[in-house]
Amino acid sequence: MMPFWVTDSMLKKFKRAALQSLKTTGLSTLVHNSRWRRQRLLILAYHGISLHDEHNWNGSLFMSAETFRSRLQQLKESRCAVLPLDQAIERLYTGDLPDRAVAITFDDGTSDFSRKAFPLLKEFDLPATLYLTTFYSQYQRPVFDVMCSYLLWKGRDATLDLEKLTGHSSRIELADIDSREAALSQIHTFAREQKMSAEEKDKFAASLARSLGVNYDDLLEQRIMHNLTAAEVKQLARDGVDIQLHTHRHRTPKDRKLFLREIEDNRAIIKTMTGDKASHFCYPSGLYDPMFLPWLREAGVDSATTCELGFASRNSNRLLLPRFLDNESLSDIEFESWLTGVSLALPRRRLGVSIDAGGVA
Secondary structure (H helix, E strand, O other): OOOOOOOHHHHHHHHHHHHHHHHHOOHHHHHHOOHHHHOOEEEEEEOEEOOOOHHHHOOOOEEOHHHHHHHHHHHHHOOOEEOOHHHHHHHHHOOOOOOOEEEEEEEEOEOHHHHHHHHHHHHOOOOOEEEEOOHHHHOOOOOHHHHHHHHHHHOOOOEEEOHHHHOOOOEEEOOOHHHHHHHHHHHHHHHHHOOOOHHHHHHHHHHHHHHHOOOHHHHHHHOOOOEOOHHHHHHHHHOOOEEEEOOOOOOOOOOHHHHHHHHHHHHHHHHHHHOOOOOEEEOHHHOOOOOHHHHHHHOOOOEEEEEEEOOEOOOOOOOOEEEEEOOOOOOHHHHHHHHHOHHHHOOOOOOOOOOOOOOOO
């Protein structure tokens, strides 16, 4: 058992020092150029690139453009072979991966992808797959769940009187994350109990913003927490971005008919935008259940990615492919350790971060 005085900060410093030592001694390079690494695919996962301050709110969902640029530069300097996802998966299972194989994926399809992520990918001439959830592409308002969380953070100096919004007596100081999570939980419960429509959710979010002194109209103008429009998706596809499945409403019902409907609706809308039939899938929030696998096969899905941490190998289930969820707080040496594969030599803990960006309709 770890001594109680060993803090997360101390562990992180120790890890970075250990990784730097492995690099200095040349072990990282040996692993990077090894047969072991050649037989594995690193699938990088991202969500959004900040338009404003989103990475300060949630660094696991949003990354600054500066950090993302540095990641792409590291990929180049590390001589990684960045492949289109479908090609990477095909070559993984035929045993034909190039040295240091990587694929880049983005989840959800927030509007910042076209304005921030894609220009950088284009600058570095790197392919990427965008797993698109389509409801909020059609309904051009902020994604409710993440917008409410963001608003609570924006208004963190305030005291929230939920009685004015939900009718339930509750006053919450929003200064700390636990209090904001408690407020968000109450909001989610209220929305479910009221069976709110998308329009009602948007009105609630606007009321929440007013109660916190946050300018909602300004956020709408910036398209913060919005998904890409159909026109933007169409243009991205023309420019070579691979648009793939992420369900229509960012949910995976444990009912075969409803699950298949999510895939069918998602695929049909993507086809109207891109002209292509999407066949690769990403589990919303990374959550999956073994019962989904035969349903995905029935739906003609070729591969599915999770947020389980690791490298994909020929032994990986095609419908349970692991990825590495990059985040704003990761140092350059930690990111590099995943490119090389040496990170697997060190013990690690599960990251306590939220990966739910899509929301539900």
